[in-house]
Amino acid sequence: MLGQLFGQSRRISQEEAVTDYQQESQANSEIWRWRIPNTELNLTLKDESDRSIIFLPQRSSFGRNIAVLLGYFMFALAILTAIESLIKTGNLGNAIAGFTFLAGLGCVFAFTGSQVIRIELTTKDLTIVRKFAFFFEFKNCYLRHAVLDFSGRYQAILMVEYGAEPDFYIWIKRKRNKSQKFITSCNKLQGSWLVYGLQLWREYNPNLAN
Structure with a gap:
């Protein structure tokens, strides 16, 4: 190596x-x-x-593809967690806070290694x-x-x-x-x-x- x-x-x-x-x-x-x-x-x-x-x-890469998939997973988890929190506690504030945190992590992963595809002048x-x-x-x-x-x-x-x-x-x-x-x-x-x-x-x- x-x-x-x-x-x-x-x-x-x-x-x-x-x-x-x-x-x-x-x-x-x-x-x-x-x-x-x-x-x-x-x-x-x-x-x-x-x-x-x-x-x-x-150019695609294994690492970037995994990061994007993790981003989608975190976003889906954010939705499910928010729904579960609302059903169990009925607390909208906690549901929003949990969703924001997990969805934010999902965006970070999804943006990892995002490549420029074109430049417009x-x-x-x-x-x-x-x-x-x-x-x-x-x-x-x-x-x-x-x-x-x-x-x-x-x-x-x-x-x-x-x-x-x-x-x-x-x-x-x-x-x-x-x-x-x-x-x-x-x-x-x-x-x-x-x-x-x-x-x-x-x-x-x-x-x-x-």
Whole structure:
């Protein structure tokens, strides 16, 4: 296992990151949009009239699937516990408290390792869309002028699930707020390309667009 861990760490360290965002893509119709990624990046671009959407690769893992199933179990347990409490005691307050606690734990499990499935850009804001509990989507929206910086890095090798590929984290830093981390299934080339693209979008000035 240690040998495999060392080999994986060495391979990851040798992976190349994007050094020139424009070299790995072609120009789009408007500056604020995602540039058209080269084929080898394996990223899918969809342009609409008012937004530019990039779709990220997805990867499943045993640990994440178990966490989501535990989330569903905790939520079901919360409902059953609340009903039982109401039947036995008739105390609505206790039933609500018990439901809130167990359902909250269920949400924590269901959100574990939720991955970014797409990133949407407009001239004014960006939306990070994550998959939640197998079937649902959760969106985080950021105004362009409120974002200070974007950065990215690989998951620490010791935190990688055995036999799995590491995640690539994208960090968004906002004014007066701590950085927020988003998990992707991207490799270093894809992840660094996305970060460069987001940085270029942040610097977009609509007054100079024409």
